[in-house]
Amino acid sequence: MARFESTLIEKVVGEVADKLNHTHLSVTDHLVGIDFRVQKLSGFLKLRSNNDVRIVAIWGIGGIGKTTVAKALFNRMHRTREFEGSSFLRDVRETSMQPNGFVLLVLDDVDNIRQLRALAINRDLLRPGSRVILTIRDLSSTTSLQVDKVYKIEELNEDESFQLFSWHAFRRDRPVEDYKSLSKEVVSYSKGLPLVLEILGSHLSSCRDILEWRSELEKLRKFPHKDVQGKLTLSFNSLDDKLKVLFLHIACFFVGMDQDLSIKILKGCGFFPESEIGVLSRRFLVTIDGYNRLMMHDHIKDKAREIVRQESPEEPGERSRLWH
Ligand SMILES: Nc1ncnc2c1ncn2[C@@H]1O[C@H](COP(=O)(O)OP(=O)(O)O)[C@@H](O)[C@H]1O
Numbered sequence: 001m002a003r004f005e006s007t008l009i010e011k012v013v014g015e016v017a018d019k020l021n022h023t024h025l026s027v028t029d030h031l032v033g034i035d036f037r038v039q040k041l042s043g044f045l046k047l048r049s050n051n052d053v054r055i056v057a058i059w060g061i062g063g064i065g066k067t068t069v070a071k072a073l074f075n076r077m078h079r080t081r082e083f084e085g086s087s088f089l090r091d092v093r094e095t096s097m098q099p100n101g102f103v104l105l106v107l108d109d110v111d112n113i114r115q116l117r118a119l120a121i122n123r124d125l126l127r128p129g130s131r132v133i134l135t136i137r138d139l140s141s142t143t144s145l146q147v148d149k150v151y152k153i154e155e156l157n158e159d160e161s162f163q164l165f166s167w168h169a170f171r172r173d174r175p176v177e178d179y180k181s182l183s184k185e186v187v188s189y190s191k192g193l194p195l196v197l198e199i200l201g202s203h204l205s206s207c208r209d210i211l212e213w214r215s216e217l218e219k220l221r222k223f224p225h226k227d228v229q230g231k232l233t234l235s236f237n238s239l240d241d242k243l244k245v246l247f248l249h250i251a252c253f254f255v256g257m258d259q260d261l262s263i264k265i266l267k268g269c270g271f272f273p274e275s276e277i278g279v280l281s282r283r284f285l286v287t288i289d290g291y292n293r294l295m296m297h298d299h300i301k302d303k304a305r306e307i308v309r310q311e312s313p314e315e316p317g318e319r320s321r322l323w324h
């Protein structure tokens with residue numbers, strides 16, 4: 001009887017957990033080339049072997065899609081229940097939480113061993129069969145992190161880039177005929193970085209006509225190929241002054257905060273946040289996650305905070321905003 005009950009309870013808990021879908025991580029609706037990348041990552045993780053621990057680092061610059069691949073793999077594993085437990089720790093750089101059970105562990109945005117120590121994560125403590133995925137920007141952290149394999153994530157290829165860009169610029173998976181060659185130019189400028197394609201795509205989708213497109217691209221040409229920051233700046237500079245202020249407020253104070261609460265506060269400061277946040281999210285500068293929180297890509301957030309820091313690099317008291 002006791003055994004029957006415990007099986008029953010396990011089953012109920014399993015189903016409720018499924019329904020709540022608590023650990024399903026949100027990723028963009030318009031994924032391109034994800035199967036290939038997830039498969040490659042699973043290969044590196046050697047999921048079939050149960051006798052050892054494996055730590056794989058996904059390495060690449062900000063905006064290339066490390067977190068997205070890790071989330072996609074995590075969601076698949078979670079669905080097929082291949083692990084007894086799974087945890088996804090975001091922004092390890094900024095948070096330190098205690099995971100409550102090892103198995104598949106994803107540590108997003110790690111840059112040094114101290115962070116893993118603070119989380120009490122140590123290779124010797126992991127049960128055989130456990131898998132850890134780290135996402136890192138700096139390759140030099142891999143030695144101290146005792147990584148078994150580094151997956152240098154690929155940029156999107158030309159086809160994938162066209163698809164992603166077109167989706168954001170035209171709401172379809174191929175460019176509109178008249179815009180083909182201009183689109184080609186953007187794709188080549190973006191160097192296969194999904195974040196840049198998303199932002200430029202949404203930015204250009206707000207242009208009225210082909211002339212405006214040309215003039216925006218003219219500005220884009222001023223940035224060197226590898227200057228991701230510069231490409232993001234283009235999108236920031238195109239905001240009107242009030243939106244710039246709002247954008248910086250969000251970057252400094254509201255990331256991760258409930259959207260409704262943020263709206264209330266911002267209304268009190270004279271903004272029209274409902275529509276203005278709408279504009280920012282259409283430009284991909286802000287997103288809303290599945291928990292109704294305001295989010296911003298860490299790369300964009302860093303960029304925004306850098307703008308504020310530059311107001312007075314030496315004397316924080318002279319800056320327009322302070323945060324910790
Ligand atoms: N394969 C992909 N297809 C479509 N969009 C992607 C893909 N990979 C990343 N993105 C988008 O690009 C942006 C940056 O991706 P992210 O995973 O956050 O990069 P990273 O973690 O390397 O900084 C996100 O907005 C994400 O939705």
Ligand SMILES: [Mg+2]
Pocket residue numbers: 066067068108109135298
């Ligand atoms: Mg990331």
